[in-house]
Amino acid sequence: MSDTDQTQRLGAAGLLALVLNFGRNADIHDSLPLIPESSIAGKALVTIIAIMTFLATLTAGSAMLIRDASQSWSNQITQEMTIQIKPQPGRNLDADVEAAAAASTSFPGVESVRVFSKQESSNLLEPWLGNSISLDELPIPRLIVVKPLAGGLEIDKLRAVLHEKTPQAVLDDHQLWFERLTTMANALVFVALVVLALVISAMALAIAFATRGAMAGTKDIIDVLHFVGAHDKFISKEFQRHFFRLGLKGAAIGGFSTLMAFAFASLLLKIWNSGTGFEQVESLFGTFSLNWPGMALIIILTVLIAFLVGNISRVIVFRRLQTLR
Secondary structure (H helix, E strand, C coil): CHHHHHHCHHHHHHHHHHHHHHHCCCCCHCCCCCCCCCHHHHHHHHHHHHHHHHHHHHHHHHHHHHHHHHHHHHHHHCEEEEECCCCCCCCCCCHHHHHHHHHHHHCCEEEEEEECCCHHHHCCCCHCCCCCCCCCCCCCCEEEEEECCCCCCHHHHHHHHHHCCCEEEEEEHHHHHHHHHHHHHHHHHHHHHHHHHHHHHHHHHHHHHHHHHHHHHHHHHHHHHHCCCCCCCHHHHHHHHHHHHHHHHHHHHHHHHHHHHHHHHHHHHHHHCCCCHHHHHHHHHCCCCCCHHHHHHHHHHHHHHHHHHHHHHHHHHHHHHHHHC
């Protein structure tokens, strides 16, 4: 049965009941609803809100993951520096590594120094070159990881000391990588916010069309309520209650689906816990596991969407009623 048919079922008896209830200052929705509770349009709107809420909360949750991953990258990058010792003909690579490590250890502001062995340096290339290629004949640089104290150190002086001890030593403070990763993370978060705004805008348009359609289907009832002295605020609040219930139902479905999607992705990533692909994905986005702030953001956004649906409907109805006077 169509929405129009359900509205017409109220007929003269329904209008009379609404008038009598209004005269007794009773709530319309306690007896006969101003808008049919279960209609095809209502079910379609719940589905649309659920989909839009899912997309909105999924975007917001992804932005939180990117932000957290960016902070993790930044902390790791800024807490360490790398010394790269390149092999050169006529020089003893092991001796150069020991000299650079000794100079770094004795330098003021250095907390710890870790020298990568030749095998560890080779293992860093396996994700790109594979393990089927013999790396013994390749001039693989040796790495030294330097962890500075919390107060930092004078990088230019350390670079000069290393150049004096081992001319082929290259000190990398990772500042370039830090700036690139920060720029990339901020760009992704900005894109996520733009997508979130577009999804909310599309949902607002869908609610506006649904509200106008519901008003058109209940025009006779609204006219009778106006005839008996019902205020525009009273009628608009009835629409607000109706669409708030629809919005809360659809938003709850969408928000719950988002939480389940992140939980499923985290579980799937834990099952697929081997191989280079897993390590790369985990290093970029973590384990897809939302922390408490991320979950709270999704829940808050879900509730806000439900209130947004109800308030958009109330505003549209109230302004529309003002123009009909």
